[in-house]
Amino acid sequence: MKRIIAWLPDRVDRRTRVVGWLYLAAQILLVTTGGAVRLTSSGLGCPTWPKCTADSIVNTPEMGIHGVIEFGNRMLGGVLAILAILAFLMVVKLLRTRRDLFWLAFAAGLGVPFQAVLGGITVLTGLSWWIVGLHFITSIVLVALTTVFLVRVYAVPGPRVRAVPGWYAVTAYITSVVVGVTIVLGIVTTGTGPHAGDPKTPRTGLNPELIEHVHATPAYLTFALTLVLVIGAWRLRGTPVRRFTLLLLAVELVQIAVGLIQSNTGLPGILVGIHMTLAATLAAVMTAVVMSLTAPREPERVGAGSAADVVAA
DSSP states (O other): OOHHHHHSSSSOOHHHHHHHHHHHHHHHHHHHOOOHHTTTOOSSSOOSSSSSSSSSSOGGGGGGHHHHHHHHHHHHHHHHHHHHHHHHHGGGTTTTTTTHHHHHHHHHHHHHHHHHOOOHHHHHTTOHHHHHHHHHHHHHHHHHHHHHHHHHHHHSOOOOOOOOOOOHHHHHHHHHHHHHHHHHHHHHHHHSSSOOSSSOOOOOOHHHHHHHHHHHHHHHHHHHHHHHHHHHHHTTTTTHHHHHHHHHHHHHHHHHHHHHHHHHTTHHHHHHHHHHHHHHHHHHHHHHHHHHEEEEOOOOGTSSSOOGGOOOO
């Protein structure tokens, strides 16, 4: 035990960064595999929870490919639990020096078992569309949390100040809200479409074409706001805002293209799955944009400017 404690880092090092990247990647991958479960009608591939069947923890050969896909998604949840523990161990010694990382790892770690239990509830309730939607929203929240954790791993500790003009920060925050609305309406759109996770699962009963248009409205507003952010960031040299907003724009362009193609080709499963993965990626990049609005407070700037510009690390 002493050797393990001695091995744990007492500062942010390469191990912490590697775990941070793996943690975020696994959270996004969970969205992808969850989409695969739904899009292949494997949502009840394991008909019960926490076991796969009443008599087996794992899937059995008789369950076929649907059992393999569903159980594979559950196994990735186990990998996430391991990564959550590792992330916490990477910062457990940093409670005094990097309190932000400690509590971020703690909060994201609590989200992993909550996500697992919620996944179990979706199975036990026969894949009710709104519970599946909550399951997806939880994944997006965890993607955002692990993104914050990763960005903070690379950040200089200590107080921070706003590194962009006030109007730009407000625009970025508004954009993040619209991104959230777009994702939520995307969940409702999917709940209205044909991909229920199981042929017997009921849909929302809403008009699919109408919901698609409702979903598209905030999506295009997000794109317009992102163009404002990209143009405004062109003069913000020395901050990561420029590259994050360009990445945000790139993700949105691909997302819009995939959305248009899937809606005009009968919603093929593979494109819907890509659309879901891009939604999680969009949430991660949008979070990074918001995180890049501040910078470490320089010593010579202490006492200068308004208190509202200072952000706790």
